[in-house]
Amino acid sequence: xKKARWILGVAxxxxxxxxxxxxxxxxxxxxGDQSASVEVKIDNFSFGPASLxxxxxxTVTWTNNDDVPHTVVSDxxxxxxKALDTDDKFSYTFTKxxxxxxxxxxxxxxxxxxxxx
Amino acid sequence: MSRFIKENVExxxxxxxxxxxxxxxxxxxxxxxxxxxxxxxxxxxxxxxxNVGDFKGDLSFVQISDSHIGFNKAANPDVTxxxxxxxxKVNALPTPPSFVLHTGDLTHLSKTExxxxxxxSLKSLKTERIFYVPGEHDVLNDNGEMFRERFGKGAxxxxxxxxxxxxxxxxxxxxVMNLKAGGLGSLGSEQLEWLEKDVSALKSSTPVxxxxxxxxxxxxxxxxxGTDDSEQALSYLKxxxxxxxxxxxxxxxxxxxxxxxxxxxxxxxxxPQPQPGQADSPGPMxxxxxxxxxxxxxxxxxxxxxxxxxxxxxxxxx
Numbered sequence: 001x002k003k004a005r006w007i008l009g010v011a012x013x014x015x016x017x018x019x020x021x022x023x024x025x026x027x028x029x030x031x032g033d034q035s036a037s038v039e040v041k042i043d044n045f046s047f048g049p050a051s052l053x054x055x056x057x058x059t060v061t062w063t064n065n066d067d068v069p070h071t072v073v074s075d076x077x078x079x080x081x082k083a084l085d086t087d088d089k090f091s092y093t094f095t096k097x098x099x100x101x102x103x104x105x106x107x108x109x110x111x112x113x114x115x116x117x
Numbered sequence: 118m119s120r121f122i123k124e125n126v127e128x129x130x131x132x133x134x135x136x137x138x139x140x141x142x143x144x145x146x147x148x149x150x151x152x153x154x155x156x157x158x159x160x161x162x163x164x165x166x167x168n169v170g171d172f173k174g175d176l177s178f179v180q181i182s183d184s185h186i187g188f189n190k191a192a193n194p195d196v197t198x199x200x201x202x203x204x205x206k207v208n209a210l211p212t213p214p215s216f217v218l219h220t221g222d223l224t225h226l227s228k229t230e231x232x233x234x235x236x237x238s239l240k241s242l243k244t245e246r247i248f249y250v251p252g253e254h255d256v257l258n259d260n261g262e263m264f265r266e267r268f269g270k271g272a273x274x275x276x277x278x279x280x281x282x283x284x285x286x287x288x289x290x291x292x293v294m295n296l297k298a299g300g301l302g303s304l305g306s307e308q309l310e311w312l313e314k315d316v317s318a319l320k321s322s323t324p325v326x327x328x329x330x331x332x333x334x335x336x337x338x339x340x341x342x343g344t345d346d347s348e349q350a351l352s353y354l355k356x357x358x359x360x361x362x363x364x365x366x367x368x369x370x371x372x373x374x375x376x377x378x379x380x381x382x383x384x385x386x387x388x389p390q391p392q393p394g395q396a397d398s399p400g401p402m403x404x405x406x407x408x409x410x411x412x413x414x415x416x417x418x419x420x421x422x423x424x425x426x427x428x429x430x431x432x433x434x435x
Binding site for chain 1: 225226227254296297298300301338340399
Protein backbone atom coordinates (compact mmCIF):
# COMPACT_ATOMS: atom_id res chain seq x y z
CA UNK A 1 0.00 0.00 0.00
CA LYS A 2 2.72 2.36 1.04
CA LYS A 3 4.73 1.45 -2.07
CA ALA A 4 1.70 1.99 -4.32
CA ARG A 5 1.07 5.38 -2.77
CA TRP A 6 4.70 6.28 -3.21
CA ILE A 7 4.65 5.25 -6.88
CA LEU A 8 1.45 7.24 -7.37
CA GLY A 9 3.07 10.22 -5.72
CA VAL A 10 6.11 10.03 -7.96
CA ALA A 11 3.94 9.51 -11.03
CA UNK A 12 1.83 12.56 -10.19
CA UNK A 13 4.93 14.66 -9.57
CA UNK A 14 6.47 13.63 -12.86
CA UNK A 15 3.19 14.30 -14.67
CA UNK A 16 2.96 17.71 -13.04
CA UNK A 17 6.55 18.45 -14.03
CA UNK A 18 5.86 17.57 -17.68
CA UNK A 19 2.68 19.60 -17.66
CA UNK A 20 4.48 22.65 -16.29
CA UNK A 21 7.25 22.32 -18.86
CA UNK A 22 4.72 22.15 -21.66
CA UNK A 23 2.98 25.22 -20.29
CA UNK A 24 6.01 27.38 -19.51
CA UNK A 25 8.29 26.60 -22.44
CA UNK A 26 7.78 29.31 -24.98
CA UNK A 27 6.91 28.62 -28.58
CA UNK A 28 6.23 24.87 -28.41
CA UNK A 29 3.15 23.70 -30.23
CA UNK A 30 1.29 21.08 -28.28
CA UNK A 31 1.63 17.51 -29.50
CA GLY A 32 -1.32 16.64 -31.70
CA ASP A 33 -1.69 20.22 -33.00
CA GLN A 34 -0.08 19.35 -36.30
CA SER A 35 -2.48 21.32 -38.45
CA ALA A 36 -3.08 24.09 -35.93
CA SER A 37 -2.01 27.65 -36.64
CA VAL A 38 0.72 29.08 -34.46
CA GLU A 39 1.18 32.80 -34.04
CA VAL A 40 4.26 34.96 -34.27
CA LYS A 41 3.73 38.59 -33.30
CA ILE A 42 5.85 41.33 -34.82
CA ASP A 43 6.18 44.03 -32.19
CA ASN A 44 8.71 46.76 -31.49
CA PHE A 45 10.93 45.70 -34.36
CA SER A 46 11.18 42.08 -33.15
CA PHE A 47 9.61 38.70 -33.83
CA GLY A 48 7.97 37.06 -30.83
CA PRO A 49 8.82 34.34 -30.09
CA ALA A 50 12.27 34.71 -31.63
CA SER A 51 12.68 30.96 -31.61
CA LEU A 52 9.60 28.89 -32.40
CA UNK A 53 9.43 25.10 -32.43
CA UNK A 54 6.60 23.42 -34.31
CA UNK A 55 5.70 20.00 -35.64
CA UNK A 56 5.92 19.40 -39.39
CA UNK A 57 2.62 20.30 -41.02
CA UNK A 58 2.02 23.31 -38.79
CA THR A 59 0.97 26.63 -40.28
CA VAL A 60 2.68 29.65 -38.74
CA THR A 61 0.97 33.02 -39.03
CA TRP A 62 2.88 36.28 -38.55
CA THR A 63 0.99 39.45 -37.61
CA ASN A 64 2.55 42.91 -37.79
CA ASN A 65 1.63 45.05 -34.77
CA ASP A 66 4.11 47.84 -35.52
CA ASP A 67 3.40 51.23 -37.09
CA VAL A 68 5.96 50.49 -39.80
CA PRO A 69 5.91 47.75 -42.44
CA HIS A 70 7.94 44.57 -42.00
CA THR A 71 8.59 41.49 -44.10
CA VAL A 72 9.16 37.84 -43.27
CA VAL A 73 11.94 36.44 -45.45
CA SER A 74 13.65 33.10 -45.07
CA ASP A 75 17.46 33.25 -45.22
CA UNK A 76 17.40 30.29 -47.63
CA UNK A 77 14.63 31.80 -49.76
CA UNK A 78 12.14 29.12 -48.71
CA UNK A 79 9.41 31.67 -47.95
CA UNK A 80 9.00 35.39 -48.48
CA UNK A 81 6.10 37.64 -47.55
CA LYS A 82 5.17 40.84 -49.32
CA ALA A 83 5.48 44.02 -47.23
CA LEU A 84 3.16 43.72 -44.23
CA ASP A 85 1.52 46.92 -43.07
CA THR A 86 0.09 47.29 -39.54
CA ASP A 87 -2.29 44.34 -38.82
CA ASP A 88 -1.37 42.54 -42.05
CA LYS A 89 -0.70 38.81 -41.80
CA PHE A 90 1.47 36.26 -43.55
CA SER A 91 1.16 32.48 -43.23
CA TYR A 92 3.39 29.62 -44.19
CA THR A 93 2.92 25.89 -43.66
CA PHE A 94 6.09 24.06 -42.69
CA THR A 95 6.02 20.56 -44.14
CA LYS A 96 9.69 19.58 -43.93
CA UNK A 97 11.64 19.29 -40.67
CA UNK A 98 14.61 21.56 -40.25
CA UNK A 99 15.77 24.95 -38.99
CA UNK A 100 14.42 27.95 -40.85
CA UNK A 101 16.24 31.19 -40.10
CA UNK A 102 14.42 34.27 -41.28
CA UNK A 103 14.62 38.06 -41.04
CA UNK A 104 12.86 41.27 -41.98
CA UNK A 105 14.34 42.44 -45.30
CA UNK A 106 13.41 46.04 -44.49
CA UNK A 107 15.05 46.02 -41.05
CA UNK A 108 17.60 43.23 -41.36
CA UNK A 109 18.68 43.39 -37.71
CA UNK A 110 15.34 41.68 -36.96
CA UNK A 111 16.14 37.98 -37.06
CA UNK A 112 14.37 34.88 -35.75
CA UNK A 113 13.90 31.20 -36.53
CA UNK A 114 11.41 28.39 -36.77
CA UNK A 115 12.48 24.87 -35.79
CA UNK A 116 10.36 22.23 -37.42
CA UNK A 117 10.40 18.75 -35.89
CA MET B 118 26.93 90.27 -34.46
CA SER B 119 29.14 87.23 -34.46
CA ARG B 120 30.10 85.20 -31.44
CA PHE B 121 33.30 83.18 -31.18
CA ILE B 122 33.13 79.92 -29.28
CA LYS B 123 36.06 78.97 -27.08
CA GLU B 124 38.45 77.02 -29.26
CA ASN B 125 39.94 73.60 -28.89
CA VAL B 126 42.05 73.29 -31.97
CA GLU B 127 43.70 69.90 -32.29
CA UNK B 128 46.37 68.75 -34.68
CA UNK B 129 44.02 68.59 -37.64
CA UNK B 130 42.89 72.15 -37.00
CA UNK B 131 39.24 71.28 -36.38
CA UNK B 132 37.71 72.96 -33.34
CA UNK B 133 35.78 69.95 -32.02
CA UNK B 134 34.61 71.30 -28.68
CA UNK B 135 33.27 74.40 -30.30
CA UNK B 136 31.63 72.35 -33.01
CA UNK B 137 29.87 70.04 -30.58
CA UNK B 138 28.59 72.99 -28.55
CA UNK B 139 27.35 74.59 -31.69
CA UNK B 140 25.52 71.45 -32.73
CA UNK B 141 23.49 71.55 -29.53
CA UNK B 142 21.93 74.73 -30.84
CA UNK B 143 21.41 73.43 -34.36
CA UNK B 144 17.86 72.35 -33.75
CA UNK B 145 16.79 75.93 -33.14
CA UNK B 146 18.48 77.32 -36.22
CA UNK B 147 22.16 78.05 -35.92
CA UNK B 148 24.65 78.57 -38.67
CA UNK B 149 27.98 76.93 -38.02
CA UNK B 150 30.78 77.70 -40.39
CA UNK B 151 34.28 76.34 -40.35
CA UNK B 152 36.62 78.84 -41.83
CA UNK B 153 40.27 77.88 -41.95
CA UNK B 154 39.72 75.32 -39.21
CA UNK B 155 38.15 77.77 -36.80
CA UNK B 156 34.50 77.47 -35.95
CA UNK B 157 32.27 80.50 -36.06
CA UNK B 158 28.64 80.40 -35.10
CA UNK B 159 25.84 82.77 -35.93
CA UNK B 160 22.24 82.67 -34.78
CA UNK B 161 19.93 82.17 -37.71
CA UNK B 162 18.25 85.53 -37.08
CA UNK B 163 21.66 87.22 -37.43
CA UNK B 164 22.11 85.48 -40.76
CA UNK B 165 18.81 86.94 -41.91
CA UNK B 166 20.03 90.44 -40.96
CA UNK B 167 23.36 90.08 -42.71
CA ASN B 168 21.81 88.66 -45.84
CA VAL B 169 24.92 88.86 -47.99
CA GLY B 170 27.83 88.55 -45.55
CA ASP B 171 30.49 85.91 -44.95
CA PHE B 172 28.20 82.97 -45.34
CA LYS B 173 26.09 83.66 -48.34
CA GLY B 174 28.08 81.61 -50.73
CA ASP B 175 28.45 80.37 -54.20
CA LEU B 176 25.92 77.63 -53.79
CA SER B 177 23.02 76.82 -51.54
CA PHE B 178 20.85 73.74 -51.61
CA VAL B 179 18.38 72.05 -49.30
CA GLN B 180 18.08 68.53 -47.95
CA ILE B 181 14.69 67.14 -46.99
CA SER B 182 14.15 63.56 -45.90
CA ASP B 183 11.81 60.81 -44.77
CA SER B 184 8.50 62.23 -45.93
CA HIS B 185 6.84 58.78 -45.50
CA ILE B 186 3.77 59.65 -47.56
CA GLY B 187 1.14 57.06 -46.65
CA PHE B 188 1.93 56.94 -42.93
CA ASN B 189 -1.14 57.84 -40.88
CA LYS B 190 -0.67 56.58 -37.33
CA ALA B 191 -0.56 58.39 -34.00
CA ALA B 192 2.93 59.84 -34.41
CA ASN B 193 1.56 62.00 -37.25
CA PRO B 194 -1.85 61.38 -38.84
CA ASP B 195 -1.16 63.85 -41.68
CA VAL B 196 2.35 63.58 -43.07
CA THR B 197 1.31 65.32 -46.30
CA UNK B 198 0.45 68.43 -44.30
CA UNK B 199 3.82 68.52 -42.55
CA UNK B 200 5.59 67.92 -45.87
CA UNK B 201 3.73 70.95 -47.29
CA UNK B 202 4.86 72.99 -44.27
CA UNK B 203 8.45 71.92 -44.91
CA UNK B 204 8.07 72.96 -48.56
CA UNK B 205 6.73 76.35 -47.45
CA LYS B 206 9.77 76.73 -45.22
CA VAL B 207 12.09 75.99 -48.14
CA ASN B 208 10.22 78.47 -50.31
CA ALA B 209 10.63 81.13 -47.59
CA LEU B 210 14.44 80.89 -47.45
CA PRO B 211 16.23 84.18 -48.24
CA THR B 212 18.18 82.43 -51.01
CA PRO B 213 16.20 79.95 -53.12
CA PRO B 214 18.11 76.67 -53.20
CA SER B 215 19.75 75.77 -56.48
CA PHE B 216 18.33 72.29 -56.04
CA VAL B 217 16.93 69.98 -53.38
CA LEU B 218 18.14 66.58 -52.21
CA HIS B 219 15.59 64.10 -50.87
CA THR B 220 17.49 61.48 -48.88
CA GLY B 221 14.85 58.77 -49.08
CA ASP B 222 11.71 57.19 -47.60
CA LEU B 223 9.66 59.35 -49.91
CA THR B 224 6.77 56.98 -49.22
CA HIS B 225 5.82 54.71 -46.37
CA LEU B 226 4.71 51.63 -48.32
CA SER B 227 6.06 52.12 -51.89
CA LYS B 228 2.47 52.47 -53.16
CA THR B 229 1.67 54.18 -56.46
CA GLU B 230 -0.75 56.63 -54.86
CA UNK B 231 1.88 57.54 -52.27
CA UNK B 232 4.45 58.34 -54.97
CA UNK B 233 1.66 60.31 -56.72
CA UNK B 234 0.92 62.41 -53.64
CA UNK B 235 4.60 63.07 -53.08
CA UNK B 236 5.18 64.18 -56.67
CA UNK B 237 2.11 66.39 -56.52
CA SER B 238 3.19 68.03 -53.23
CA LEU B 239 6.70 68.73 -54.46
CA LYS B 240 5.39 70.60 -57.50
CA SER B 241 5.04 73.64 -55.22
CA LEU B 242 8.69 73.50 -54.15
CA LYS B 243 10.49 76.46 -55.75
CA THR B 244 13.68 74.98 -57.09
CA GLU B 245 15.20 73.97 -60.40
CA ARG B 246 15.63 70.29 -59.71
CA ILE B 247 15.17 67.65 -57.02
CA PHE B 248 17.53 64.68 -56.73
CA TYR B 249 16.37 61.57 -54.89
CA VAL B 250 17.88 58.48 -53.33
CA PRO B 251 15.53 55.71 -52.14
CA GLY B 252 14.89 54.65 -48.57
CA GLU B 253 14.00 51.09 -47.61
CA HIS B 254 10.32 52.13 -47.58
CA ASP B 255 10.50 53.04 -51.28
CA VAL B 256 11.64 49.64 -52.54
CA LEU B 257 9.34 47.25 -50.68
CA ASN B 258 7.66 45.25 -53.43
CA ASP B 259 9.42 45.67 -56.74
CA ASN B 260 13.13 46.06 -55.98
CA GLY B 261 12.79 49.79 -56.50
CA GLU B 262 11.58 49.68 -60.10
CA MET B 263 8.83 52.26 -59.64
CA PHE B 264 11.09 54.51 -57.61
CA ARG B 265 13.79 54.52 -60.28
CA GLU B 266 11.29 55.02 -63.09
CA ARG B 267 9.72 58.07 -61.48
CA PHE B 268 12.48 59.56 -59.31
CA GLY B 269 15.72 58.10 -60.61
CA LYS B 270 16.23 60.13 -63.76
CA GLY B 271 19.80 59.72 -64.93
CA ALA B 272 20.61 57.24 -62.21
CA UNK B 273 22.38 53.92 -62.75
CA UNK B 274 22.16 50.46 -61.23
CA UNK B 275 19.93 50.52 -58.15
CA UNK B 276 19.65 54.30 -58.43
CA UNK B 277 23.08 55.80 -57.84
CA UNK B 278 24.21 58.96 -59.64
CA UNK B 279 26.62 61.84 -59.54
CA UNK B 280 26.56 65.41 -60.80
CA UNK B 281 28.54 68.61 -60.50
CA UNK B 282 27.32 72.00 -59.43
CA UNK B 283 29.40 75.14 -58.93
CA UNK B 284 32.58 73.07 -58.74
CA UNK B 285 31.20 70.71 -56.08
CA UNK B 286 30.82 67.02 -56.87
CA UNK B 287 27.62 65.40 -55.62
CA UNK B 288 27.17 61.64 -55.34
CA UNK B 289 23.84 59.97 -54.58
CA UNK B 290 24.29 56.47 -53.18
CA UNK B 291 21.80 53.66 -52.58
CA UNK B 292 22.31 51.57 -49.45
CA VAL B 293 18.86 50.03 -48.94
CA MET B 294 18.92 47.17 -51.46
CA ASN B 295 19.85 43.50 -50.97
CA LEU B 296 20.07 43.82 -47.22
CA LYS B 297 21.41 40.70 -45.52
CA ALA B 298 19.95 39.05 -42.42
CA GLY B 299 21.46 40.59 -39.30
CA GLY B 300 23.18 43.29 -41.35
CA LEU B 301 23.06 47.05 -41.71
CA GLY B 302 22.73 49.21 -44.82
CA SER B 303 24.68 47.99 -47.82
CA LEU B 304 26.27 49.67 -50.84
CA GLY B 305 27.42 46.52 -52.64
CA SER B 306 30.44 45.86 -54.80
CA GLU B 307 29.01 47.11 -58.10
CA GLN B 308 28.21 50.51 -56.63
CA LEU B 309 31.52 50.72 -54.78
CA GLU B 310 33.42 50.02 -57.98
CA TRP B 311 31.42 52.72 -59.73
CA LEU B 312 32.10 55.19 -56.90
CA GLU B 313 35.83 54.56 -56.97
CA LYS B 314 35.93 55.29 -60.70
CA ASP B 315 33.55 58.22 -60.38
CA VAL B 316 35.80 60.23 -58.02
CA SER B 317 39.16 59.04 -59.37
CA ALA B 318 39.59 61.87 -61.87
CA LEU B 319 38.62 64.66 -59.47
CA LYS B 320 41.17 67.03 -57.97
CA SER B 321 41.58 66.57 -54.21
CA SER B 322 40.55 70.18 -53.74
CA THR B 323 37.09 69.51 -55.17
CA PRO B 324 34.50 69.56 -52.38
CA VAL B 325 32.51 66.32 -52.44
CA UNK B 326 29.01 65.75 -51.07
CA UNK B 327 27.73 62.19 -50.64
CA UNK B 328 24.04 61.67 -49.98
CA UNK B 329 22.39 58.37 -49.08
CA UNK B 330 19.45 57.23 -46.98
CA UNK B 331 20.93 55.13 -44.19
CA UNK B 332 23.78 56.82 -42.31
CA UNK B 333 27.24 56.06 -43.67
CA UNK B 334 28.65 55.95 -40.15
CA UNK B 335 27.79 53.76 -37.17
CA UNK B 336 25.21 55.93 -35.43
CA UNK B 337 23.61 52.98 -33.60
CA UNK B 338 24.13 49.55 -35.20
CA UNK B 339 21.73 47.82 -32.77
CA UNK B 340 18.92 49.64 -34.54
CA UNK B 341 20.37 49.18 -38.01
CA UNK B 342 21.63 52.77 -38.06
CA GLY B 343 24.78 52.26 -40.08
CA THR B 344 26.15 50.83 -43.34
CA ASP B 345 28.23 47.67 -43.47
CA ASP B 346 30.55 48.73 -46.29
CA SER B 347 30.67 52.51 -45.84
CA GLU B 348 34.31 52.39 -44.72
CA GLN B 349 35.30 51.22 -48.15
CA ALA B 350 33.32 54.02 -49.80
CA LEU B 351 34.94 56.63 -47.58
CA SER B 352 38.39 55.22 -48.27
CA TYR B 353 38.02 56.45 -51.87
CA LEU B 354 37.57 59.97 -50.50
CA LYS B 355 40.46 60.10 -48.04
CA UNK B 356 42.50 62.42 -50.25
CA UNK B 357 39.79 65.07 -50.59
CA UNK B 358 40.02 68.26 -48.56
CA UNK B 359 36.30 68.59 -47.95
CA UNK B 360 33.78 65.76 -47.80
CA UNK B 361 30.22 66.20 -46.57
CA UNK B 362 27.95 63.21 -46.00
CA UNK B 363 24.20 63.86 -45.85
CA UNK B 364 21.91 61.08 -44.65
CA UNK B 365 18.36 60.51 -43.41
CA UNK B 366 16.69 57.40 -41.99
CA UNK B 367 17.02 58.18 -38.28
CA UNK B 368 14.51 61.07 -38.22
CA UNK B 369 16.67 63.37 -36.09
CA UNK B 370 19.67 65.58 -36.64
CA UNK B 371 23.02 64.27 -35.70
CA UNK B 372 26.45 65.38 -36.74
CA UNK B 373 29.99 64.07 -36.57
CA UNK B 374 33.25 65.47 -37.80
CA UNK B 375 36.12 63.14 -38.58
CA UNK B 376 39.13 64.72 -40.18
CA UNK B 377 37.98 66.24 -43.46
CA UNK B 378 34.60 64.49 -43.38
CA UNK B 379 31.47 66.05 -41.91
CA UNK B 380 28.58 63.62 -41.42
CA UNK B 381 25.10 65.01 -41.00
CA UNK B 382 21.67 63.39 -40.66
CA UNK B 383 18.44 65.26 -41.27
CA UNK B 384 15.09 65.48 -39.54
CA UNK B 385 12.10 63.79 -41.10
CA UNK B 386 9.24 65.89 -42.44
CA UNK B 387 6.85 63.18 -41.18
CA UNK B 388 7.57 61.91 -37.65
CA PRO B 389 10.41 61.84 -35.14
CA GLN B 390 12.17 58.74 -33.85
CA PRO B 391 13.79 58.19 -30.46
CA GLN B 392 17.42 58.95 -29.77
CA PRO B 393 19.71 55.92 -29.81
CA GLY B 394 18.89 53.55 -26.98
CA GLN B 395 16.19 55.81 -25.52
CA ALA B 396 13.38 53.41 -26.45
CA ASP B 397 12.78 49.71 -27.13
CA SER B 398 12.93 50.21 -30.86
CA PRO B 399 13.51 52.90 -33.50
CA GLY B 400 9.84 53.19 -34.50
CA PRO B 401 7.73 56.34 -34.92
CA MET B 402 7.74 58.33 -31.69
CA UNK B 403 4.51 59.91 -30.49
CA UNK B 404 5.08 63.28 -28.84
CA UNK B 405 2.57 65.88 -27.53
CA UNK B 406 0.86 67.59 -30.48
CA UNK B 407 2.41 70.98 -29.74
CA UNK B 408 5.91 69.44 -29.78
CA UNK B 409 5.66 67.57 -33.11
CA UNK B 410 6.69 70.41 -35.40
CA UNK B 411 9.73 71.17 -33.26
CA UNK B 412 11.05 67.73 -34.17
CA UNK B 413 10.42 67.87 -37.92
CA UNK B 414 12.40 70.03 -40.30
CA UNK B 415 14.63 70.82 -43.27
CA UNK B 416 18.35 71.34 -43.78
CA UNK B 417 19.83 74.29 -45.65
CA UNK B 418 23.39 73.93 -46.93
CA UNK B 419 25.60 76.76 -48.09
CA UNK B 420 28.96 76.65 -49.76
CA UNK B 421 31.31 79.58 -49.68
CA UNK B 422 34.24 79.24 -52.02
CA UNK B 423 37.55 79.16 -50.20
CA UNK B 424 36.11 77.79 -46.97
CA UNK B 425 36.94 74.35 -45.65
CA UNK B 426 33.45 72.96 -45.27
CA UNK B 427 29.87 73.45 -46.23
CA UNK B 428 27.72 75.38 -43.78
CA UNK B 429 24.83 73.20 -42.65
CA UNK B 430 21.80 74.75 -40.99
CA UNK B 431 18.94 72.66 -39.64
CA UNK B 432 15.65 74.36 -38.98
CA UNK B 433 12.47 72.89 -37.57
CA UNK B 434 8.89 73.47 -38.66
CA UNK B 435 8.14 75.32 -35.41
